[in-house]
Amino acid sequence: IAKEVVKLLEMKAQLGGDEGKHKFVLKTPKGTRDYSPKQMAIRERVFNAIITCFKRHGAEVIDTPVFELKETLTGKYGEDSKLIYDLKDQGGELLSLRYDLTVPFARYLAMNKITNIKRYHIAKVYRRDNPAMTRGRYREFYQCDFDIAGQFDPMIPDAECLKIVHEILSDLQLGDFLIKVNDRRILDGMFAVCGVPDSKFRTICSSVDKLDKMPWEEVRSEMVGEKGLSPEAADHIGEYVQLHGGLDLIEQLLQDPKLSQNKLAKEGLGDMKLLFEYLTLFGITGKISFDLSLARGLDYYTGVIFEAVLLQPENDHVEEPVSVGSVAGGGRYDGLVGMFDPKGRKVPCVGVSIGIERIFSILEQRVEASEEKIRTTETQVLVASAQKKLLEERLKLISELWNAGIKAEVLYKKNPKLLNQLQYCEDTGIPLVAIVGEQELKDGVVKLRVVATREEVNVRRESLVEEIRMRTSRP
């Protein structure tokens, strides 16, 4: 019977396929979206701010393919590997969509034997995660990455990455923010002194990483229940991960009887101190918090890690501002390039990734709320006519304007009404109308109308380009 049912269902599907040419679902894939012209206008503003900052810090730009050999991504993302999109085996190489821009960057460095570069890369990455699109969590989303690769004196590039996050978040005026900083070596040292077995470092680290979304009690029960950590070790971790502060906390931990005995932790704390000294010179420690609960999920980090969160304005009843989610993150990954190099040669790297989908969401909501009118084109002038049978004259004039570099449009109608042409300008924000008519043609002039003021002035045809430029140049 089951077989028959399958057969019947298949037949039904076929029938549906034939008669129902238009019956398929009209949508984008789950977790993805289109960008409308209005959204693109906001997106370009954000990109501009970010690219300007990356260039201010002397970065070059590269690009890599959207997919990589599957094996390039294998073993780089720990527990998150299950979220990688694979391509179908259609013969040839096995491919996967990139999961971030960091692993392709490391592959690029190893492949081209580059040991020294400061680059940015802005592109989409792909994760088969549970989307929460209203909060800006997508399966296809942009990352804006800035990384510094090379053997340098400690913590100088690391400090610059934090300066960059600070500049971008200040520039975008998203409200108050906080950059949490920690170090994988401090975490590992902490795990060691708390009695976590070496083999459990990574998985316990993943649990700690959930502290921004789960209360400690739940994380603790995951550690003890699912991951088999001893309750004592978990409680010990629990004491450390509630600590956060600045130079004072670093000094305190450098004196901590257990941590100070651990080589890794001591190294990490020493570098953290140096980092805070550089951040003080940059004048940005006010928004930086050394936070022992920050873990970051990815396997490849080896040193400093950080994450920036936006803070909601304080409510009356809430003591501490509530975090609304991460908008940037990064850290040091000194081993990743070596995983690709045939001889295992390492290239130390540190970098930051700006996650702009949440930033878009916030700015989009803000634009909606403010009823700010966003222009989606840059057209300076509409070439119009007041009478019929002037299509040829409109096309001749607009061709002259285009050739002179003027941004111009014309309605695609033989005989449009003047009113419709003016309405089009109102709707799309075009500031000027160049009107041709019998009389103007005879007189060798064009009537230039300012949409906002309805002012009209006759301009000699040979001066029209100059006049439009003058009237539309930004103040």
Next chain:
Amino acid sequence: IAKEVVKLLEMKAQLGGDEGKHKFVLKTPKGTRDYSPKQMAIRERVFNAIITCFKRHGAEVIDTPVFELKETLTGKYGEDSKLIYDLKDQGGELLSLRYDLTVPFARYLAMNKITNIKRYHIAKVYRRDNPAMTRGRYREFYQCDFDIAGQFDPMIPDAECLKIVHEILSDLQLGDFLIKVNDRRILDGMFAVCGVPDSKFRTICSSVDKLDKMPWEEVRSEMVGEKGLSPEAADHIGEYVQLHGGLDLIEQLLQDPKLSQNKLAKEGLGDMKLLFEYLTLFGITGKISFDLSLARGLDYYTGVIFEAVLLQPENDHVEEPVSVGSVAGGGRYDGLVGMFDPKGRKVPCVGVSIGIERIFSILEQRVEASEEKIRTTETQVLVASAQKKLLEERLKLISELWNAGIKAEVLYKKNPKLLNQLQYCEDTGIPLVAIVGEQELKDGVVKLRVVATREEVNVRRESLVEEIRMRTSRP
């Protein structure tokens, strides 16, 4: 035995996997490439020229996901559908990478019930084609699309698309070019009067499309041999497809005893005449050729089609310039949006796609040949020191510069040699060096050095930003 061999091979592969951590191939997927900073600099120049043109014509911009539901792409590309990249079924929807930007655009219009838009879209598309990377043929490549959707008076938007191709190719100074124009209705009419059965129109059209790569004899034998067309019909087609010209040829064909009796061909020829009248007003007919051999492979075209080719400079012995390949193409597709609309409502569209990979290849080769030095960063000034122990002072100064919007770099070393700092400027093209030293700090000045001339001048610290801006503003 075969089974055992498979088992052994699997075991071997596993062993290889364990010992050979670094044994995998370090490469990008077949038919794809990275862009180095130098290549990106060229790419951005090309994009700028294209985007500037699209904006000059009043286009908005949109973006769509890199993959679509598989069924969205089904049945749109004719014989080329086999080149679509599918994603692996990992549970959930079946997805494919976009094959062009036109089908996603049509899906976007239908989904959002948009009947009227002029938009551009620049993004990568994916085709499992045989790559020929030295000639700029990739499996991942950019398309730059400009399309006009809406019900308008005939051939005005079509003419604008051709004007855009003309502007972009002129702007990029790629040498001489030719834009071939034809119309699907003229082709279909021609097939009808040549005696091609209706059911063979599309496949014979695909054969004609190969005429730019194959001689007529081969195309003819494909038609007759593989596709079962009568030799008489093929020969008849052969006579037509060698015709090319301008208004004169259109007039001639409008008088053609057979073609003029065919309704479709007559419509197409009438519109072609109108198109040439508009192109005359735009002053670009010199580079336009009405060419009956132009077919274009894609199924969705319904009216005007066109393709731009670059022409090699004439050799002494060659009469006609040789085409080195297509760099732009497009046409009218009035039925595609209706395929997505639940009620089959049509939105007429016409558009152009600039294929920039070949343009990149040409410009890259040109840059190589000219030994032009391309800067890959925009850094205005390097903050340097002449003595040791001044890292803190360098960081303080660069922070001031960054905050003032100056593009500045610093070497990530505690005590770099001045010579190394100057060398870095030479290598990367940084024009200025701001040098701090004990004496300068005491005097409240910074020594500003012009790399090109070695001129040095003391600038008061509070005037430094202004001085750098002045010296690096473009003339």
